Amino acid sequence: MQRRHFFSGAAGAIAAAGVSRVALAALPEVAASDAGARTAPPLLPPNGRPYNPVVTPNGWTLPWRMNGGVKEFHLVAEPVVREIAPGLRANLWGYNGQSPGPTIEVVEGDRLRIFVTNRLPEHTSVHWHGQRLPNGMDGVTGITQPGIPSGKTYVYEFTAARPGTFMYHPHADETTQMAMGMMGSWVTHPRAANPLIAPVQRDFCLLLNAYDIDPGSLTPKVNTMLDFNLWTWNSRAFPGIDTFNVRQHDRVRIRIGNLTMTNHPMHLHGHEMFVTGTDGGATPPGSRWPEVSVDVAVGQMRQVEFTADAEGDWAFHCHKSHHTMGPMGHDVPTMIGVEQRDLLEKIRRVVPDYMAMGHAGMADMGEMQMPLPEHTLPMMGGQGPHGAIDMGGMFSLVKVRRDQPHGDYRDPGWYQPPPGSVAREWTGPLPDAVRAPHTSQAADAPADATVRKPAGHGGHHH
């Protein structure tokens, strides 16, 4: 009941709970991204030890100020509005105006001071997942510190002990605060050449997250345990996820953290990846083997690397097929092969726009412009060079180009394959198709399949 009360009555209180400017005068300026949901360019370190910065797809990196040899950051936990994809904005909680919060990048050995201001309607804390630090800096509410009350600022101080791929998130009312999008990536770069950490030309980081937002509504349901309907990277769903744009032969690193409630086998087309690190640190070279799908379990981070030697637009996605879809009802029956013609006539007398779906599979969903409630996404989406894309959710592309300039992360557009190198219709003579023995053709084989589209788009069927 208390939680419900917060959600219904908190909106006004949130604005009023802001920390006064006077109180903040001694703190580093609160940085907020002006990039919207676009991918901000890498933040080149203006001071301190140099490093090759990461890029956060559809996100950004938090600037710091140097104060007597200490890097000072300022995180503000607050309600935010995140565009999950064009057409779907959600009320989330995040940091410094966005969910996930900005990526924090430091160098091994850096002394750090991180101010955390709470503008949420309830207490919070920040746990620095995977870090070696003094116990009292670990951010576990009730154990290592009291929760940071609304309107207050706490300070965390520690030294970045070891290089690697980490994340940060609250350890306070976790089910609410993480279901609302509170999390961020953290990268600690090595201070000197490290035999386990190869230099790379491209370095990306993303957090896997999931939301349960009913079509037509704006705020995630925070008590959902497993049945989420929006599968996102950095709180974005395809076609809202930017592509990973690299130069051919670049060494590419992608750091992936999972703060959803299920595992995600991350699959890359056209290349082999190696797990070069986890949130436990760099993996010993003898433990590495080639993969094209790397599973990232709940609460884990995997740092994968590959040499982008093949030109093209290569799919990179979660291999759970329901995670590459937009929101859908979970109670939709499988209709493949079910003859709906008689039923359709009867239903249309009552519901004229009723559409019979799925008789020949669901690929049609990518093409048809179904009337949707406001504030949701089609189940699949996007338009590729060869038509509609049957994908959504946790899906993007690694775009490998011979002429992509060094260090340039901009989208080069669609790949132009060499003539004669694209799958095409064949109209010549065919070899016999050998069938498995002792089988017969199924009654719903596509020979007589008819695809019915909604009224006004594919015509009525009478």
Ligand SMILES: [Cu+2]
């Ligand atoms: Cu998945």
